[in-house]
Amino acid sequence: xxxxxxxxxxxxxxxxxxxxxxxxxxxxxxxxxxxxxxxxxxxxxxxxxxxxxxxxxxxxxxxxxxxxxxxxxxxxxxxxxxxxxxxxxxxxxxxxxxxxxxxxxxxxxxxxxxxxxxxxxxxxxxxxxxxxxxxxxxxxxxxxxxxxxxxxxxxxxxxxxxxxxxxxxxxxxxxxxxxxxxxxxxxxxxxxxxxxxxxxxxxxxxxxxxxxxxxxxxxxxxxxxxxxxxxxxxxxxxxxxxxxxxxxxxxxxxxxxxxxxxxxxxxxxxxxxxxxxxxxxxxxxxxxxxxxxxx
Amino acid sequence: xxxxxxxxxxxxxxxxxxxxxxxxxxxxxxxxxxxxxxxxxxxxxxxxxxxxxxxxxxxxxxxxxxxxxxxxxxxxxxxxxxxxxxxxxxxxxxxxxxxxxxxxxxxxxxxxxxxxxxxxxxxxxxxxxxxxxxxxxxxxxxxxxxxxxxxxxxxxxxxxxxxxxxxxxxxxxxxxxxxxxxxxxxxxxxxxxxxxxxxxxxxxxxxxxxxxxxxxxxxxxxxxxxxxxxxxxxxxxxxxxxxxxxxxxxxxxxxxxxxxxxxxxx
Numbered sequence: 037x038x039x040x041x042x043x044x045x046x047x048x049x050x051x052x053x054x055x056x057x058x059x060x061x062x063x064x065x066x067x068x069x070x071x072x073x074x075x076x077x078x079x080x081x082x083x084x085x086x087x088x089x090x091x092x093x094x095x096x097x098x099x100x101x102x103x104x105x106x107x108x109x110x111x112x113x114x115x116x117x118x119x120x121x122x123x124x125x126x127x128x129x130x131x132x133x134x135x136x137x138x139x140x141x142x143x144x145x146x147x148x149x150x151x152x153x154x155x156x157x158x159x160x161x162x163x164x165x166x167x168x169x170x171x172x173x174x175x176x177x178x179x180x181x182x183x184x185x186x187x188x189x190x191x192x193x194x195x196x197x198x199x200x201x202x203x204x205x206x207x208x209x210x211x212x213x214x215x216x217x218x219x220x221x222x223x224x225x226x227x228x229x230x231x232x233x234x235x236x237x238x239x240x241x242x243x244x245x246x247x248x249x250x251x252x253x254x255x256x257x258x259x260x261x262x263x264x265x266x267x268x269x270x271x272x273x274x275x276x277x278x279x280x281x282x283x284x285x286x287x288x289x290x291x292x293x294x295x296x297x298x299x300x301x302x303x304x305x306x307x308x309x310x311x312x313x314x315x316x317x318x319x320x321x322x323x324x325x326x327x328x329x330x331x
Numbered sequence: 332x333x334x335x336x337x338x339x340x341x342x343x344x345x346x347x348x349x350x351x352x353x354x355x356x357x358x359x360x361x362x363x364x365x366x367x368x369x370x371x372x373x374x375x376x377x378x379x380x381x382x383x384x385x386x387x388x389x390x391x392x393x394x395x396x397x398x399x400x401x402x403x404x405x406x407x408x409x410x411x412x413x414x415x416x417x418x419x420x421x422x423x424x425x426x427x428x429x430x431x432x433x434x435x436x437x438x439x440x441x442x443x444x445x446x447x448x449x450x451x452x453x454x455x456x457x458x459x460x461x462x463x464x465x466x467x468x469x470x471x472x473x474x475x476x477x478x479x480x481x482x483x484x485x486x487x488x489x490x491x492x493x494x495x496x497x498x499x500x501x502x503x504x505x506x507x508x509x510x511x512x513x514x515x516x517x518x519x520x521x522x523x524x525x526x527x528x529x530x531x532x533x534x535x536x537x538x539x540x541x542x543x544x545x546x547x548x549x550x551x552x553x554x555x556x557x558x559x560x561x562x563x564x565x566x567x568x569x570x571x572x573x574x575x576x577x578x579x580x581x582x583x584x585x586x587x588x589x590x591x592x593x594x595x596x597x
Binding site: 302 | 441557572
């Protein structure tokens, strides 16, 4: 009996923390989004909050913006993160190998900078009176700061994409670098003996090994960026807002608007949860097809 | 031969570009923090000034209480995480039981699903229990986004700890506490350091959850930084940003360093 229940007892405290403080909150949020909470007053219980949100053009514009920023940021971080780990990998194969730990730490620098701080770095660099515009003036590309393109607090979200890329590319590299390092020198030679070109080696050996980790890391970046708050708060504009900021705006409004606020928040949760399950499925199939246990 | 040269120069060029991309945002911040306002199109300050630092380090700014609050909240959160995560990570890494993948999925969920939505949902309950505007409430809010990282780090350590080693300790007469103290702890120490570093980092970086639960009464460094970064004094914002990043880096790398020294000593 003891042997059987032991692992359950061991996971119990952590599970209780997450169940109460995370799922408990989500459950309460669901109830509130249906208008079921004390102090709701004249709110009619039901799906009206969701109907109202889904019929609101602002919501769809925000969703579009959030998706655009998230997809662009994830794509750029994935590419840059891959390039970073390839640079480190090549370095570890050259005579610079002693310096790899040092460069790795340097590459990881953005990881330790909190998001709010990262957002401010982008402000200092990319506003019209920022350092990039000053540099362009010094080399004679522009003669007034108003000519410098609006990159921060504008409707497209360039600033947010830049901030997230700076912040998340090292994360991707952190995950895939160890996978890359497992590729043995002798494998390349073995492949050459069997007549494979370098391109074929990359296509047949390196990519299948790398894909699951790369994909998983990119997904985490996507989910995180999709629901993060600090960077949009500092780098976004009042219209259109990023979804997390929109949820927050409704939330700080009147208590009668709480169902709508929770509805937006829960739509965010549903989208990320759905993507989570989906990527887990795809990742699992990938893992069982090639390179099991490489993640 | 030519091809190799080409790859080599591509490699150097790429590395330099990446280093530039990573490091460049820090320069204007440092210039800005150690000078008074620098007029456009000047790149470098004409004279250095510690004015912003004087303000930030003076008692009126409330910086020290905020640093203390940030660090103590992060430390308490990390301690609680450590206590609940050690047995959970052990069970998940080394035991087989029904529903394991479900438990693991539940424990990892806050990595992907935004925790602030859950905190918004809990807000009314927090008010009922008098937890809003208190440090305890903020600590409770920080637990769910940080715990998964602690569990993940510890699981990696536990997965290489064979049950037979503890068995051997038992045969040699070591009690439960001694086995834990002399066999388990030394083995999972790197996991503890990594998990504690990440947990501190996640807690220190929280802005929204701290603000939602603390209601502006529990003032941590990000709460203090935000109004300056938005539209306030850019010099002071630069100083706070440097401090904020420095604190987070110190938490993460400091633990790594301690671990390195510990192993060197042994």
